[in-house]
Amino acid sequence: MRPPFLPFILCLSLFLATGPARAGLTLNQAEALWRQHSRELKLAAVAVEAAAADQVTAGQRQNPDLALNTLAISPWSGYRSGGWERKKMDTVLRVEQLIERGGKRELRQRSADERLAAARFAAEDLGRLQLLDLRGAYFDLRLSQERLRLAQETAALYRRSVEAGQLRKKAGDIAPVDLARLQIDLARAETELRAAQAERERAQQALAYLIGREAEAGELQAADDWPLPTAAELQGASLDARPDLAAARRRVAAAEAERELARARRTRDVTVGMQYEHNLQNAPTNSYGFGVSVPLFIWHEYEGEIARAEADLNTARLQFEQLQAQVGGEVAVARSALLAARDRLRRIEDGLLADARRVADAAELAYRRGAMGLLDLLDARRTQRQVEVEALNARADYARAWAAWTLQANYQNQNNASGTKP
Numbered sequence: 346m347r348p349p350f351l352p353f354i355l356c357l358s359l360f361l362a363t364g365p366a367r368a369g370l371t372l373n374q375a376e377a378l379w380r381q382h383s384r385e386l387k388l389a390a391v392a393v394e395a396a397a398a399d400q401v402t403a404g405q406r407q408n409p410d411l412a413l414n415t416l417a418i419s420p421w422s423g424y425r426s427g428g429w430e431r432k433k434m435d436t437v438l439r440v441e442q443l444i445e446r447g448g449k450r451e452l453r454q455r456s457a458d459e460r461l462a463a464a465r466f467a468a469e470d471l472g473r474l475q476l477l478d479l480r481g482a483y484f485d486l487r488l489s490q491e492r493l494r495l496a497q498e499t500a501a502l503y504r505r506s507v508e509a510g511q512l513r514k515k516a517g518d519i520a521p522v523d524l525a526r527l528q529i530d531l532a533r534a535e536t537e538l539r540a541a542q543a544e545r546e547r548a549q550q551a552l553a554y555l556i557g558r559e560a561e562a563g564e565l566q567a568a569d570d571w572p573l574p575t576a577a578e579l580q581g582a583s584l585d586a587r588p589d590l591a592a593a594r595r596r597v598a599a600a601e602a603e604r605e606l607a608r609a610r611r612t613r614d615v616t617v618g619m620q621y622e623h624n625l626q627n628a629p630t631n632s633y634g635f636g637v638s639v640p641l642f643i644w645h646e647y648e649g650e651i652a653r654a655e656a657d658l659n660t661a662r663l664q665f666e667q668l669q670a671q672v673g674g675e676v677a678v679a680r681s682a683l684l685a686a687r688d689r690l691r692r693i694e695d696g697l698l699a700d701a702r703r704v705a706d707a708a709e710l711a712y713r714r715g716a717m718g719l720l721d722l723l724d725a726r727r728t729q730r731q732v733e734v735e736a737l738n739a740r741a742d743y744a745r746a747w748a749a750w751t752l753q754a755n756y757q758n759q760n761n762a763s764g765t766k767p
Contacts, residue, residue, distance in 0.1 A: 369568025372483055375556055379479050382557025386475065389468035396457075396464035403457035406450065407443040414439070439620035441636075447612030452602050459599035466592035473588060473752060475555070480748035482552040487567040488741040489545035495733055496534070496541040502726070503531040530723060571740040572747045574687040587672055587753075593665040600654070600661040607654035610647045613639045676753060683750045686743035693736045701732035 380386065416435040510524045546563070553562035618636040623629070708725035 369566045370483075372480065372567075372569045375479060375483050375552065376476065378556035378558065379476070383475060383555065384557075386468075386472055389471045393461070393464045393468050396461040400454070400457040400461050403453040404450070407445065409440055409442040412439045412441070413437070434625055436623045436625075437620055438622075439618055439634075441616055441618035444615045444617060446614055447609035449606060449609050449612075449614075452606040452609060456599045456602035456606065459595045459602060463592045463595035463599065466588040466595060469588035470592060477749060477752055479552075479555045480752075481745055482548065482555055483567055483569075484571075484741055484744040484748070486545070486548040486552050486565065487569070487571070487744070488737060489541065489548040490567060491737050491740075492734070493538075493541040493545050495730070495737070496538040499726075499730055500531070500534040500538045503527065503534045507531050526723065530726075572744050574690055574743060590665075590668060590672055593661070593668050597658070597661045597665050600658040604651070604654040604658045607647065607651045610650060611642075613642075615639055679746065679749045679753060683743075683746040686739065686746040690736075690739040690743045693732070693739050698732055698736050701729045705729035 414437045416437065507524070507527045510519055510527045513519045514521060514524050549562045549565045550559075552565055552567075553559045558565065616638045618638070620634040620636070622632045622634065624632070705725045705728070708721060
């Protein structure tokens, strides 16, 4: 016999397997899934690992070279049959080590350290941009749900109007042309309903990709309500907290180290060698040797490498200055967009939306009592729908502006709390 609690366990397992999508997905849940499944974040982490590997490589010393040479192998110089101990040959075993001068290894390490820090900041900036995309996709899904709901209500209203119009036409209360107008508006409403369904499906797919839930895209529902505008005054954003600026600053430091490394190539490296020689030409003898070699700067002194490093440094500095100007503009635009979206949303919700609904309700009542014509009723309905769509767009615009600004404010708060600048 089955235990009495087995059905409860099966239902609980089914609920846990379906996840939060069926019950509605909150923004916090979406962000948690994004951090766990984002392919872009994983690629950025791999780039950081590659930069860390370059850092290890930069700190390594040159490996020594081992050479084994056998000389004087000739039948005319005493080469004869028998074991190797009977051969009259000269065998040399040599070990050579390159000694870098001019601080080249330290400069490589410094450049690699800066590149690694830049890669980490770049990964953080990618996460910032992806998080902004995630929040935008979440609010796009919320907007598509609201538009679909509004389209469903509008289509249902016109269906009831057409049904009532058909009855009134049989009774002779309305003309056939008025019924045709209602049917035309019903067809338009059903077309908008299908477009709203397609828009929601696109929004579900976009969000599903970001959170790694492509197989469950059709079940995704945004559960959080729209963020409400507040009267709190916006604080100025700290540009130093932006990870893209921090990454660009580190790239400039890396380019400076690479320029110094290019200049250091004019300092000659020294190759030191030691050898052991076993000679069997006459009487077996063993000897030892020591050698030093340095490069000769006859044809060039690395002028091309130094000029290229200077150009790369100038490019990094210009890119940093360019990014500084762009970030300042982005912060100003984000602040202005948030204020404009907040004012627009308040203006629509506090007055325009309520007025449109009152006018539409009054028109419905007047039409039922025969005090208003059909054209005026349809015009009032269209006006209400346009205002409701505009209200939805205003809520979505404010939500996107709020997401962009709060993300910037979070970086500012993190920077102020740590007391350090990247």
